[in-house]
Amino acid sequence: MTSRNPMTHPPFSTCCSIVPPYLLDAVTRAGDTDLKAVAEQTLHHDHELRTTRTSTTATRAASGPQDGYTTVHRDIYDAANSTTLPGSEVRAEGAPPTPDVAVNEAYDGLGDTWTFYDQVFNRNSIDGRGLGLIGTVHYGRRYDNAFWNGEQMVFGDGDGTLFGRFTASVDVIGHELTHGVTQSTANLVYSxxxxxxxxxxxxxxxxxxxxxxxxxxxxxxxxxxxxxxxxxxxxxxxxxxxxxxxxxxxxxxxxxxxxxxxxxxxxxxxxxxxxxxxxxxxxxxxxxxxxxxxxxxxxxxxxxxxxxxxxxxxxxxxxxxxxxxxxxxxxxxxxxxxxxxxxxxxxxxxxxxxxxxxxxxxxxxxxQPAASDPLVRVARSGGFAGVVREATVRLADLPDPDAATWRSLLGSGAFQEFEAAAPAESPVRDDFCYTVSCPAHDVDASLSGQTLPDHVRDLLERTLTSGRPTVE
Ligand SMILES: [Zn+2]
Missing domain, CATH: 1.10.390.10 (Neutral Protease Domain 2)
Known part of the structure; x- marks a missing residue:
């Protein structure tokens, strides 16, 4: 057992500070030694969570080294019928079963899936790099679904009339985790x-x-x-x-x-x-x-x-x-x-x-989409926080001015020119990077934000927010 755990908390854990940092700051300045120590600890902890989240997201965006576990590593959370993720941790790796059957089903199903990929395909977790597996149960109220949000699995309880809890079938758990495998391999567009x-x-x-x-x-x-x-x-x-x-x-x-x-x-x-x-x-x-x-x-x-x-x-x-x-x-x-x-x-x-x-x-x-109504994929990576956003849209689904602008840009070779014009060396630090791909127009361009005309950058941003989700 040589599990390494550089990520002590999952990416979403910044939500657990009830007391805001400015208040804790005030406590550390107020003089009471005990309170000051507690406040400083909490502030340090929160800061760690925030920086962990940023660096984890950036690492994933860059496809660099991931969590690095060498054995299965599961964390099961309970959203307590809220839609806040991940919720409170209720069962960590190696912990005994809890009285909650959904928690145990999620834990076991994640383990069965991890073991399947390990023993059949010699794949270390879904990303092949030992990613820790996170599952949240009791998501929402009578929620009739389970989904993979790009970083973790989420399971509803079902409405109790048509559907029961979504942890009950191991193939559903395998299904959700495999979205993570696809995301880190072929990355098939979700439409x-x-x-x-x-x-x-x-x-x-x-x-x-x-x-x-x-x-x-x-x-x-x-x-x-x-x-x-x-x-x-x-x-x-x-x-x-x-x-x-x-x-x-x-x-x-x-x-x-x-x-x-x-x-x-x-x-x-x-x-x-x-x-x-x-x-x-x-x-x-x-x-x-x-x-x-x-x-x-x-x-x-x-x-x-x-x-x-x-x-x-x-x-x-x-x-x-x-x-x-x-x-x-x-x-x-x-x-x-x-x-x-x-x-x-x-x-x-x-x-x-x-x-x-x-x-x-x-x-x-x-x-196949007609050439006049092509699919366009826009992705934005980089930036200080290193968060990746992406969208795949049909031009016909966009508001008219944007659809028309897209058509003229795609048809004129503009994206190839923007790509060629970007300086290959000394990119702007913390700049956003965009990729635009549209096979129908033979466009597959990597662009740096600061070298794009404002109206083009604005178009990409609007398209990113209007896109369909790429995972479910
Ligand atoms: Zn699915």
């Missing part, structure tokens, strides 16, 4: 096809965590996501069925499972970030079909191939279904051989769901 792939990859590794924890082969597995979440009386088996998308539930209060099982039924929508939780049914089914055809323990065949692609050098943040499918066929070929059962099964699975083969061209033209 449309790359977003649906992002969702599907979380389902894939979430369900593999469950299967490995239960010791199930592909044939024995139920391929359900969130089977333990639905309350008795709900007409359904789970939230999603990877092998039979669209059949997980059909309930008068919930409606019917909207997932398509193949490309012929791909759902065009602007809601749900372009249907990321809907169209993920298609790659989900491709995975489940491939895994059940290959047989045995799914993480060793199809799971290994999906992991190779996710962590490989070929995948891009804008990857669509057809590109991803071909990458899995290529990865299966290089790992198992071109005519291996694994490569055959994977190729056949993608053909069955209509992603590879005859339907591909029509599918792509139907689902």
């Amino acid at each position: 449309d096809q790359p977003g649906a792939l992002n969702e599907s990859i979380s389902d894939v590794f979430g369900v593999l965590v469950k299967q490995r924890t239960l010791g199930q082969t592909a044939d024995q597995a139920d391929w359900l996501i969130g089977a333990g979440l639905l309350m008795p009386g709900v007409q359904g088996r789970a939230l999603r069925d990877m092998l039979h998308p669209g059949t997980a539930y059909d309930d008068p209060r919930l409606g019917k499972d909207p997932q398509p099982a193949d490309m012929a039924h791909y759902v065009q929508t602007t809601s749900d970030n372009g249907g990321v939780h809907i169209n993920s049914g298609i790659p989900n089914r491709a995975f489940a079909l491939a895994a059940t055809t290959i047989g045995g323990e799914a993480w060793k065949g199809a799971g290994q191939v999906w992991y190779d692609v996710l962590t490989g050098s070929q995948i891009t943040a804008q990857c669509d279904f057809a590109t991803f499918a071909q990458l899995t066929v290529d990865a299966a070929t290089s790992r198992f051989g071109a005519s291996s059962p694994q490569a055959d099964a994977i190729r056949q699975a993608w053909t069955t769901v209509g992603v590879l083969g005859g339907g591909t061209a029509a599918t792509r033209s139907a689902t």
